[in-house]
Amino acid sequence: MQNLVWLRIQGRFFVLLHIEILIMLNVMISCYALNCLPEEAFRIFNSMRSDGANGDEFTFSSLLSICDILEYYNFGKQVHSLILKLSFESDILVASALINMYAKNEDVIDAKRVFDKMAIRNVVAWNTMIFGCGNNGEVINVMKILRDMLFEGIFPDELTISSVLSSCGYASAITETQQVHALAVKLSFQEFVSVSNSLITAYSKCGNITNAFKCFRLMLEPDLVTYTSLINAYAFHGLGKEATEMFEKMISCGIKPDRISFLGILSACVHCGFVNTGLHYFKLMTDVYHIIPDSDHYTCLIDLLGRHGFVNEAFEFLKSIPIQAESNMLGAFIGSCKLHENIELAKSAAGKLFAIEPEKIVNYAVMANIYASHNHWLDAERVRKTMRDKNVAKFPGCSWIQVGNQVHSFVSSDKVHPKLLQIFATLKMLLSSMKEENGVKL
Template identity: 55%
Template sequence: MVHKCRSLSIPTVHFKPSTSITVPRSRPGASMAGSEKTRFKDSCLTHSFLFNALKCSAKKGSVPQARRMHAYIFKSGLYNVLSLQNQLLNVYVKCKEINGTRNLFDEMPVRNIVTWNTLISGVANFGAGFRGILNLGFHYFKRMLSEMVGPDWITFTGLLRVSIELNDFEIGRQLHCVAVKLGFCMHCFVSSALVDFYSKFGLVRDGRRVFDCCLERDLVLWNVMVACYDLNCMEKEAFSVFSLMRLEGLKGDDFTFSNLLNSSTILRFSDLGMQLHSLIIRLSFDFDIVVASGLVDMYAKNGNIMDARKAFDRMVFRNVISWNTMIVGYGRHGDGKEAMRLLGEMFRGNFCPDELTLASVLSSCGNLSSSSEILQLHAFAIKNGFQTFLSIANSLINAYSNCGSITMASKCFSSIAVPDLVSWTSMIRAYAFHGLPRKGIELFEEMLWNGERPDRVAFLGVLSACSHGGLVDEGLNYFNLMTHEYHVEPDSEHYTCLIDLLGRAGLLDEAFSILASMPFDPGSDMLGAFIGACKVHGNSRLAKWAAEKLFELEPGKPVNYTILSNIYASAGFWLEVASVRKMMRDRCNHKVPGCSWIEIAGENHTFVSSDKSHMRAVEVYALLEVLARLMEEDSVL
């Protein structure tokens, strides 16, 4: 008897001599081996065996195995059995063997709707990178109609998927018209495919019309409508559809809740996320890996890293995505130590990190300047072949740059075969950060010569390099290049670099003119850069103007009172100094002290100015004295 379960039991079969065999369905290769040697007395049993063996081959997706099965069916005398031919066609399509698919299809003497649907739906699975093959879907649809074979709902769902992959809205719209004409628009699966089609093109209203016209809605259609709103950043509408779904008596599934969790994350409504969490627990979906990972992501992105960790710790089963979600969450919150510790737990749990894991941990360690951890991660990436991934290489450039190792950052950049825009930008900014503006500019010019089109971040990097190097003419040239040739609209960061560039060169009037003529009000960073330049070049009048603007912009920030007080003091306005300091005492509750950290024996030690409370304060200050002496010796040399 042939069972539709995890194993395929075959009764007595006849070889030379007679014996028996059991072939597990969970191993497609084993089914194939059995099918090559097996001889059945009953042709019906042979047909059933081959049909299930072909299903296993389709799951495995092996082209050589598909060809062996094809040859075996031909030799067995069952080649013209339509159900076997359809299943063999499905195997070739799943293996993406287009030549074998077309040859088999053309050889088939008889075709039914299953044949055409297998071919059309299979073509949709090839993806957007195979435009020529995707167009075959419509070619075969026309042939199907010319042979007087009527389409069904499977035909339309397959063709709509092809339209999405081809990014061809007009064909999809025509398919909708044909579906309406033939009466398929009321079918749940066709309606779901149409809603998905319209959502991919951003036509949410059209998708909602299709949804509203379908009188009998199943869970798939409700889920697709929720996903449509989520995909198009209409999160409130997604929850509105979910409320209607609940009124219809549907509870939802893992797909529903994963989309809603994403919507609540974007909305930044922590209360809504918690209510959703309660419902998920009540419906027992918190044991689902996808939903639980969504909960972790939702809490982490809403800034509640403690609840994210609680949700992660409650997970019964975890996969690499679950670990990545938690590690990325710690990375976003700048907790590199915990991200690194969690990576160790991941290893101990026999999970192998992927490129997303490593890139996230590298970014976290780079922000903490944890050089020893970065070296370990770099070694692991090389050992496991991850260094070829652009995301890893780019993260290594940033991490080494943040740790002060410009040489290693440069080596990582040189190891990239084909750098992308992020690679170029990361290295340009690294050179600017380390006081090597000329190298940054040379690299920017090399990037342009290689045909890479710079974006706002790339221009920010080269402007920063010009600012650090005092290269006024070059900086102004790149600013004009950005706005006039590449039509990149400058934002506050670009203007801050420009103000800093002019201010360092003592061109305060020019900097003031830009501040006054900008299309938006100057921000705190811009004003801070301008004030610093005014103080260096002794222009108390402009410094006073900028400090008062900064004071109006951020009245609750203690450092702004200090800046304004110092400017008044340098100009000799002592009454104003006293007034500002009184306002500071009255309005500001406390001033958060800035801290520094130093790495000793692989461990970071944090301290503030004149701090004696650290348990290893003596060692910290001893090392600081050594570093100060070395810097003095370097400056003398």
């Protein structure tokens, strides 16, 4: 009898020890995942599997969080296969991690497939699907998921509303932005800082700076992100005076600007030609707030100087920066050279740019146009020959228009739009009317 009791105690002890080891290994995998050390996380997982432990929902969700980058996407699909084998696909935590992995790797179809198979879907799962579709520019699907979510009786939270608003702003969908704004007010989410910040950004990207400012004014305690959102909105719309006033107001309220807010105010100065003001803020950033500029800040200052006539000063600044010139800096400088017809400095910067980005077609196209505009036909043909030899094609520009609740995108020589025949028929009718009004013989 005593031996039987001891065996039972040993069995319980073994189970407890097994659970403690699994918890410890899960913590290690999670720590490696959070610190972007995927190889170490998978090494621990492989050791766990070798010792006969399959892992649990926490193990798989941590591993899948690593696989949301393209480099480890195939590993993520292998983990998914193991999840199916061990019947963990119905777990909400694991399924949400799978949706997130597929969506961040731009595989919305597989993300939706996992989502549709979930027997129970909480607000986290819905938010993950909304965020995934939004990151891939599928604002129509985002709105449909939101409607389905409400229809199933799942109430959105502030993260849901913020994610949907980000998608609306990305697609410049003003009607959807207004609808979600109304929902936010109805659910009393407008007071959340994250929702208000998303509203400011969404209205700004939709071209409605008035509503963006109204959302800012209704906030009780705007934070750094709020001020930065409005500063960026003003910069986006070329309202340099308003941007600088908002920046100064932010500082006067005791809010310390960061590198993103400085980037916003520098962008505003570039768009409005505030050269001295831009130099002042750059000096304020480095000397007072001790923020080390990155390539985006340097690009703004080079663009600010070069675009507004100080090409030589921009060139000297480009040579003096403590980091190696990157493509965005060189591209901004070449654009300034083109604007002010300084072909020699453009040629000097282009050589470095071609070495950094040998396959980027827009760089060659810009230089070919600069050469052609100055009648340097041999140089222009040499650049175009390089383009042909590298077999690179120019990516067409894209425009879009919202009709009803759908955003239609167009590119040059587009032949895949589902209403292509109706579009060309309407265009032909309009051209005929224009020619008749201007007396052009058809």
